Amino acid sequence: MEYVSRRPRPPLGGLIDDLYYLEGAAPYARLMLPPMPAALLIVNLGAPFRIRGAEFADGCVIGTPSRMLEFGYPARTRSVGVHVKPWGLAPFLPMPAAELCDRPLTLEQVWGRAVVASLGERLAAAPGPDEMLTVLEDELLRRLGRTAGLGLVRHTSSVLAATGGTAAIGDLTTAAGVSSTHLARRFRELVGVTPKRLARTYRFTATVFAIDPAGPVDWGAVAADAGYFDQAHFGHEFRAFTGLTPTRYLEVRRRFRREHPGHALDGWPIPVD
Numbered sequence: 001m002e003y004v005s006r007r008p009r010p011p012l013g014g015l016i017d018d019l020y021y022l023e024g025a026a027p028y029a030r031l032m033l034p035p036m037p038a039a040l041l042i043v044n045l046g047a048p049f050r051i052r053g054a055e056f057a058d059g060c061v062i063g064t065p066s067r068m069l070e071f072g073y074p075a076r077t078r079s080v081g082v083h084v085k086p087w088g089l090a091p092f093l094p095m096p097a098a099e100l101c102d103r104p105l106t107l108e109q110v111w112g113r114a115v116v117a118s119l120g121e122r123l124a125a126a127p128g129p130d131e132m133l134t135v136l137e138d139e140l141l142r143r144l145g146r147t148a149g150l151g152l153v154r155h156t157s158s159v160l161a162a163t164g165g166t167a168a169i170g171d172l173t174t175a176a177g178v179s180s181t182h183l184a185r186r187f188r189e190l191v192g193v194t195p196k197r198l199a200r201t202y203r204f205t206a207t208v209f210a211i212d213p214a215g216p217v218d219w220g221a222v223a224a225d226a227g228y229f230d231q232a233h234f235g236h237e238f239r240a241f242t243g244l245t246p247t248r249y250l251e252v253r254r255r256f257r258r259e260h261p262g263h264a265l266d267g268w269p270i271p272v273d
Contacts, residue, residue, distance in 0.1 A: 001025060003264035004129040008137055011144070014154070015088030019136055021080050021129035026073035027260040030272035033069045034208075034242045037161065037201045039084040039100075039192075041092075043107060043136065045123060046078035051104050058116050059107035063089060063100030063192040064201075068243060070272060080123065080132050082140070086198055087153045090190040091145045101192035111143070149186040152176055156183065156195060165202030166227055169195050203227070204241050207234075213253045219246050242270070 001024030008016045017038065023046075043059040050072035051060065059079065062069065064086045090097050093110065108116045119139055126132040156172050172195070173180045184194050191198060207226040211217055223234035238246045252270045260266065 001027075001264045002129070004133070006130075006133060008140070012137065012140060015085055015091060015144075016140070017083040017085060019080070019082050019133045021132055022264070023078040023129075024076060026077055027256065027263050027265060028271040029073055031071045031073070031265070031269040032243070032272050033065075033071060033269050035065045035067060035201050036205055036268065037064065037086050037157075037165075037198055039064050039086065039089040039097075040081060041084060041089070041107075042079050042081040043119065043123065044079050045120075046076060047074035049073055049077060054104070056104070056106055058120070060104045061089070061093075061100060061107060061110045062104045063097050063102075064198065065102055066193050066197055066201075067102050068241070069104070071269070080129075080136050082136070085154075085157070086191045087150060087157050090150060090153075091147045092140065092143050096189045097192040098188045099192075115139075147190065150190060152178065152183070153186050153190045156187075157191065157198060160195070160199050160202050163202075164206035164226075165199040165204070167199070169199060200237070201241075204237055208249075211250075213250060213257060217246075217250060222246075244270075 001022065004021040005018045007013060007018050040062040041059070042056075042062075044056060048055045048057040050056070051062075052070055053072075059081075089100070093100070095110075099105075119135070122135045123132050126135050156176060159167050159172055169183075170180070173183050176183065187193065187195050187198065193201075203226060207222060211222065219234070220231050223231045226234070228234040228237065235246060238244065238249065242249055244252065249270070256263070256266055256271060
């Protein structure tokens with residue numbers, strides 16, 4: 001599978017982690033994507049794909065999720081997309097980010113048919129992946145808008161990211177000089193989830209990414225190092241985020257690496273049994 005990724009030019013860098021091009025056969029027909037502290041925009045260039053049973057032909061926009069997403073891939077997939085920081089999607093949306101939480105919308109629903117058709121034509125005319133990413137980047141720059149309250153949400157989210165989700169929400173609210181109600185409302189509008197939920201997601205993903213699937217894992221130590229109350233609390237969070245126990249997750253992750261070593265998608269999505 002071909003995967004090309006690059007960071008965007010300013011001012012998009014404060015909103016977007018990277019732009020990417022993806023083409024080839026998916027490692028599995030169905031992949032489960034656990035919640036991450038990120039949003040996703042996909043422009044589909046191949047056969048339709050499915051998310052939770054719904055078909056997406058032109059692409060989709062996925063807000064910062066609170067639940068797992070199951071992707072169904074065609075035999076070959078081809079797309080360009082954007083990995084967006086939790087607060088970064090809001091300036092490109094005509095609606096509150098809360099409307100996209102756990103409810104992916106088609107690209108046409110978000111940007112309109114004319115924009116999607118024009119973007120598709122320009123992408124089709126681009127000679128290669130790098131040029132396609134430039135086309136997508138230019139479209140994002142054109143659609144970048146001003147968003148009230150973004151500075152507050154961005155700063156608070158950045159602290160959560162830097163602390164792996166362990167910063168106390170009450171302390172962040174006090175430091176920002178706003179009420180907890182105001183902060184939660186801004187987060188729902190611009191991120192789609194509350195600060196507390198985003199903190200849980202940051203902590204969980206930081207913990208899982210620190211695990212080396214190739215070696216033995218001491219789950220008690222993992223839970224303690226991540227600041228979970230005990231191993232049972234960690235196990236509950238694991239099932240809430242993935243639907244799997246920690247040991248089952250490790251088995252599936254090892255299966256992915258064994259069956260598709262070095263695959264571009266190895267790292268977070270896991271096969272659906």
